[in-house]
Amino acid sequence: MAQQYKRILVPIDGSREAELAFKKAVAVTQRNGDDAELHLLHVVDTRAFQNISSFDTTMVEQVTETAKKTLDKYAAEAKEAGVKCEYSIEYGAPKSIIAQEVPKELNTDLIMIGATGLNAVERLLIGSVTEYVTRAAVCDVLVVRTDLANKPVSAKEGAQATNKK
Template sequence: MMLKQYKHIQVAVDGSKEAKIAFAKAVEVAKRNKAELEIVHVIDTRAFQDISSFDSEMVEQVTKDVKERIKGYYQEAKDAGIENVNYNIEYGSPKNILAHKFPEEHNIDLIIIGATGLNAVERILIGSITEYVTRTADCDVLVIREPAAQTEDIKNNKENNK
């Protein structure tokens, strides 16, 4: 059986530790497949609608911060030797954009996304997006779990028990 060769890989980044780990994995997979890497950050515009006056300055500030961060990811991917890499800032519902809109527009054949955060709030926020993408996307989805957190805990326990 031939292993599937991925050509267009999407990785979602959001500034979280999970996203950083997912990004590192995406770079690895993109290199191995000589694939195009699409780095995506979705600014959830619904979050701004709760603010009484929809503050465009605030949106601009958030966009500026996101752009800085995503350019860093872009550079990192370039430095790792990935020739075809793009970064994208999208606005709207992260679930819909990451699972459907973006993959359809960019012929994505693999979505790489970070696993759920560990506390209840993160699980509701991040987890529901990851869960939705995994359940409804039309292409393969690779969910990256974080073994580092467990080794960190083990290490800290050993330190504390000395």
């Protein structure tokens, strides 16, 4: 009997890597039957706003609105492909929310996450969300490093795609 994933979670942060993970997750959800569901997640890292002395709730509202537009677009694309798709926007520390909190809440059995876009020094200093999720997740994790044709996406190409947004 083949392993089937029924509840697939994809963290979306607007990066090229997250887009690749989303596209592959749609395909995996389609292959896992009619009762498989895709859940998109964006985490607004509220820690990023703690050091801003003139903190204003409009900043969080703007970030949330941008995330909502992105998630609406992805959810519509998934539904157009015949996939059941929902999304949520959470606030806090992305690492624990993606690896533990939301997967427990949704009974997720697979997290599909884009490979990190950080270089070695950035990973050392701030740590990669992807790296943490692979170590601490409460379910299976698939790190997406290639496009739909399973061709590696160069770091340069991924950075260019991300910078164009």
